[in-house]
Amino acid sequence: MELLQYAIRKLVSGIPLILGVTFISFVLMVYFGPDKTYELLGKNPTQEQIEQVRHQLGYDRPFLVRYGDYLRELTTLDFGHSDSTGERVNGLLGRTIPISLALTAPGFVLGNLLGVLLALVAAYHRGGWIDKLIMGGAVVGMSISFLIAIIAFQLLFSSSYGLNMFPVRGWDVYSLSDYVRYVTVPTLATVFVALGYNTRFYRAVIVEEMTRDHVRTARAFGTPPWKLLYKNILKNSLIPIITRIMFSIPLVVISGSLLIESYFGIPGVGKVTYDAITTGDQPVLKAVVGLTAVLFVLTLLLTDILYKVVDPRVSLK
Amino acid sequence: MTSEALLSVRNLSIEFSTERGVVRAVDDVSFDVEHGETLGIVGESGCGKTVTALAVMQLIPMPPGRIVSGSIRLNGQDLLALPERQMRNIRGRDISMIFQEPMTALNPVFTIGNQMVDVIRRHQPMDRASARRRAIEMLEKVGIPIPDKRLNEYPHQLSGGMRQRVMIAMALSCGPKLLIADEPTTALDVTTQAQVMEQIVSLQEDYGMAVMLITHDLGVIAESCRRALVMYCGQLIEDAPTERLYERPQHPYTQGLLRSIPRIRRQRLETLPVIEGTVPDLLHLPPGCRFADRCPRAADECRAHQPPLIDRELTRVACFYPGARDD
Numbered sequence: 001m002e003l004l005q006y007a008i009r010k011l012v013s014g015i016p017l018i019l020g021v022t023f024i025s026f027v028l029m030v031y032f033g034p035d036k037t038y039e040l041l042g043k044n045p046t047q048e049q050i051e052q053v054r055h056q057l058g059y060d061r062p063f064l065v066r067y068g069d070y071l072r073e074l075t076t077l078d079f080g081h082s083d084s085t086g087e088r089v090n091g092l093l094g095r096t097i098p099i100s101l102a103l104t105a106p107g108f109v110l111g112n113l114l115g116v117l118l119a120l121v122a123a124y125h126r127g128g129w130i131d132k133l134i135m136g137g138a139v140v141g142m143s144i145s146f147l148i149a150i151i152a153f154q155l156l157f158s159s160s161y162g163l164n165m166f167p168v169r170g171w172d173v174y175s176l177s178d179y180v181r182y183v184t185v186p187t188l189a190t191v192f193v194a195l196g197y198n199t200r201f202y203r204a205v206i207v208e209e210m211t212r213d214h215v216r217t218a219r220a221f222g223t224p225p226w227k228l229l230y231k232n233i234l235k236n237s238l239i240p241i242i243t244r245i246m247f248s249i250p251l252v253v254i255s256g257s258l259l260i261e262s263y264f265g266i267p268g269v270g271k272v273t274y275d276a277i278t279t280g281d282q283p284v285l286k287a288v289v290g291l292t293a294v295l296f297v298l299t300l301l302l303t304d305i306l307y308k309v310v311d312p313r314v315s316l317k
Numbered sequence: 318m319t320s321e322a323l324l325s326v327r328n329l330s331i332e333f334s335t336e337r338g339v340v341r342a343v344d345d346v347s348f349d350v351e352h353g354e355t356l357g358i359v360g361e362s363g364c365g366k367t368v369t370a371l372a373v374m375q376l377i378p379m380p381p382g383r384i385v386s387g388s389i390r391l392n393g394q395d396l397l398a399l400p401e402r403q404m405r406n407i408r409g410r411d412i413s414m415i416f417q418e419p420m421t422a423l424n425p426v427f428t429i430g431n432q433m434v435d436v437i438r439r440h441q442p443m444d445r446a447s448a449r450r451r452a453i454e455m456l457e458k459v460g461i462p463i464p465d466k467r468l469n470e471y472p473h474q475l476s477g478g479m480r481q482r483v484m485i486a487m488a489l490s491c492g493p494k495l496l497i498a499d500e501p502t503t504a505l506d507v508t509t510q511a512q513v514m515e516q517i518v519s520l521q522e523d524y525g526m527a528v529m530l531i532t533h534d535l536g537v538i539a540e541s542c543r544r545a546l547v548m549y550c551g552q553l554i555e556d557a558p559t560e561r562l563y564e565r566p567q568h569p570y571t572q573g574l575l576r577s578i579p580r581i582r583r584q585r586l587e588t589l590p591v592i593e594g595t596v597p598d599l600l601h602l603p604p605g606c607r608f609a610d611r612c613p614r615a616a617d618e619c620r621a622h623q624p625p626l627i628d629r630e631l632t633r634v635a636c637f638y639p640g641a642r643d644d
Contacts, residue, residue, distance in 0.1 A: 118511065127380075213421040220374055220416075221409035221436045235426045311426055312471040 003308075004223050006316040007301055014297030021293040022074065024288070026067055034280030035059075055085060057282075070286050074294075079287040084279055089287045099171060100257045100268035106183055107190030108252050112245050114191065115198025120229055122199065123206040136198065140198030146189070147287060150263045153189045169265035186260045201244060205237045212236070238310040246303040251298045322349035323527050324373065324495055329387035331368055334380060340599045341385075342368045344551040347626075350495065355521065355528040357542035357559070359535060359574070361596065365529045365551040370497045373529075374414055375404045391495070410440040413488035417500040419480035423472040430468035433487050440491040455486035458523075459516055478509035482516065491519060496521070497529045502537065516542055516628075535578055539563060547571050550596060550607040557632035566631050567639040569612050606636070614638045 037053050038045075045053075054060050058069075074081050079089035122134040155161055158168035166185050173179050209215070210233055218232045258270035269288070276284035307314045331343040343365040350356050358366045371377045373389055375396060389396045391411060393401040396404065408414075416422040424432055433452035437443060443451065449468065459482040467571035472480055481501060488496055498517060502510035518541050521528050530542055538545050538559060545562050547555040547570065555568040566572045573592035594611035597603060606624050618637055626635045 213416065213418055214424040216376065217407070217416060217422045217484075218424065219376055220414040222405045222439055223405070223435075224405055232424055232427075236424070313425060313473050 002316055006304070010304065011297065011299045014300065017052060017297060018074075018290070018293045019071075021296075022286075022290055023067065025289040026070055029280075029282055029285055030063060030066070033282070033285075034278070036095055036280045036282070038278065040083075062177065073286065074290040079290075080283045082276075082284050084275070084281045084284075088126070089283050092284065093287060093291075096267060096269040096272050099173075099266065100261070100270055102179065103171075103186060103260060103266060103268055104252050104257045107187040108248075110187065111191045111194035111198055113239070113246065115195055116202050116234075116241065118195070118199045119202030119206055120201045123210060123233075124225065124229055126203075126207055126210075135203070137198045138196040141192055143196075144193070146193045146259055147263075147295055149192050150186075150189045150259065151184050153192070153262070157188070158186045169267040171264075182264075182266075186264055186266075190260065198241065198244075201205070202237075202241060205240045206233060209233045209237045210298060215238075235310060236300070239307055241315075242303060242306050242310065246299050246306070249299055323352045323392060324350040324529075325388075326369070326373070327388045327390075329369065329372060329389065330385040331365075331372055331377065332383050332385050334383070334598075338600050341602075342382075342551050343372065346387075346548075346551075346553045348546055348553065348556060350527050352494070353521075353525050353527055354544065355518070355530060355542045357538035357545035358529065358531045358548060359533060359538055359545055360548035361533055363500055363596065363599070364548040366548050367499055369548075370414065370529065370531055373495075373497060374408060374412060375399075375401075376408075376414075385475050390405075401563045406440070409436055409488075409493070410491045410495060411493055413491070413493040414494045414497040414499065414566065415481070415488050415501050417503050419477050419484060419504060421602050422481055422484060428469055428471055429475070429483055433468070433483075433490060436487055437490050451490060452486070453489045454543045456483070458489070458520065459486045460482075460512075461486070478513060481505060481509075481513050485516060485520070487514070489524060490615055491525075492524060493526055495527045495529065497531070499531045500533070501530075503532070503534070510537075517541070535574060547574070550602065551599065552607060552635065553626065553633075554608070554635045555632060556626075557634075561631050565632075567629060567634040568608075568636050569614055569638075570608050573611075 122131045125131045158166045261268040261271040327500045329346045437448040561573045576590045605620040609619040624637045625637045
């Protein structure tokens with residue numbers, strides 16, 4: 001009951017955030033984004049044709065009315081049709097979002113899981129050569145650009161110069177084995193790039209926790225070192241770890257997949273968003289921006305609930 | 318110094334590497350703890366008393382710490398020679414330790430029960446249910462009301478005094494032979510301090526264990542210890558039965574300490590006597606007696622040579638001119 005009340009309060013307090021994000025993005029879209037009119041018209045259009053197209057696109061109506069329409073669309077989750085292809089926006093997103101999720105989820109999960117594991121190992125051997133090896137590797141991983149990593153992995157795994165085991169582009173997924181074939185190289189590239197940052201961050205968190213008084217107490221009662229790590233220390237370090245993981249979710253879903261999708265020719269939501277930005281496809285942009293803001297608020301809520309689960313001192317009042 | 322002592326520390330020296338150089342935190346300290354006795358270790362902050370206790374537990378972080386020399390024997394077994402795995406079995410079972418900060422010494426994200434059951438099951442073959450029963454029994458012994466309810470609570474739900482009691486219950490749950498209490502009451506308010514100390518003393522009698530009580534509070538020593546060690550700048554400077562320490566302190570530092578205890582009736586309007594000067598920097602120690610610069614009796618000999626510990630009546634004292642107060 002306390003949880004439900006808290007959830008409702010938190011969602012209500014998320015409304016101003018959604019309003020702010022959508023308003024600013026809408027201003028940018030309308031006044032600074034590309035104008036779709038001339039793309040839709042042929043050469044040498046007449047004044048009437050121009051006005052007709054602008055009317056169809058809704059460009060001739062006052063800004064606030066259009067913003068009001070946007071909010072209505074967001075609350076009913078009906079964003080109309082794409083200006084570019086005429087496809088229903090909901091259909092477009094329903095088709096591409098699952099692809100993006102399937103594409104980014106393994107890399108995201110593995111990147112964090114391996115990050116925590118390596119961080120635990122490094123923290124356990126802190127100061128020793130294993131720690132130095134892991135941290136050195138992390139710095140190398142952090143220093144290599146995502147683009148370079150993608151190209152290198154493509155050369156290594158998907159070209160005749162390398163192993164030539166996986167397809168270099170596309171997404172023809174009808175079975176699990178197809179999925180594994182197409183997702184492996186993007187996942188490796190994502191993990192490679194994310195692992196450095198994650199490991200460094202998690203190691204710092206864990207090492208700080210190791211100096212706490214309660215860790216000394218546990219040692220004074222004979223707790224073996226591995227149990228100290230996975231029980232006494234890890235649970236205490238979970239708050240910063242959860243924060244980092246949760247807050248990267250909205251980012252990973254939309255922008256994280258953009259590079260991967262364009263380099264691997266995968267029709268996901270990142271690609272759709274990128275195309276919508278460059279062509280000024282406002283219905284699609286409105287949907288993506290609005291849904292991302294909503295996702296962010298939901299993530300905040302879920303993060304707070306997870307805090308409560310790991311740390312009994314957190315109160316949801 | 319008998320041979321059948323429970324704990325016997327000999328010539329213990331411990332160094333720490335710091336950014337400014339190597340600091341010798343404990344310098345050639347030797348003492349015994351007899352079975353069932355309460356030994357007080359007193360001294361100001363930084364004098365090496367906590368480091369000595371942590372050395373007995375083998376909990377000194379190494380690096381930066383290093384045990385340079387000496388031996389620590391528990392019932393004749395040299396703890397310094399013991400592999401870490403065997404030392405883990407001794408911690409919490411043969412020697413337990415309770416710490417100064419009850420606010421942070423317990424793990425905040427696990428229940429009291431979880432932490433106690435963990436300790437009990439680590440050292441005694443027991444299923445979860447009987448370990449829980451044992452935990453409830455222990456909480457009852459340290460005077461915690463409704464222990465079965467407390468078991469499901471988290472440390473932040475208890476007061477400071479309660480937490481320290483939980484620590485004591487946890488420390489005694491495996492029946493240790495030696496309990497090291499590092500300033501167990503310093504962080505508590507005065508009323509709770511007395512209660513917690515009483516608890517420790519009465520449990521000690523029940524269990525027949527020895528207690529090493531580390532404190533800077535001479536009052537606590539007077540109430541509960543049979544014998545006390547005084548440490549200054551990493552060295553043991555006086556070792557005497559408590560009564561004797563109070564009646565006839567031998568070392569001028571001990572005398573200064575005793576003089577600086579406020580006595581409410583006698584000295585209401587006078588200023589409290591203090592020991593002049595400050596503790597020397599452990600990085601730049603004088604060649605002679607470390608107390609010489611603050612000592613009213615210091616002679617040339619004191620500044621040139623370190624006084625060895627000598628036996629004088631029932632006391633061991635490190636001073637060239639020990640004896641009665643000069644005032």
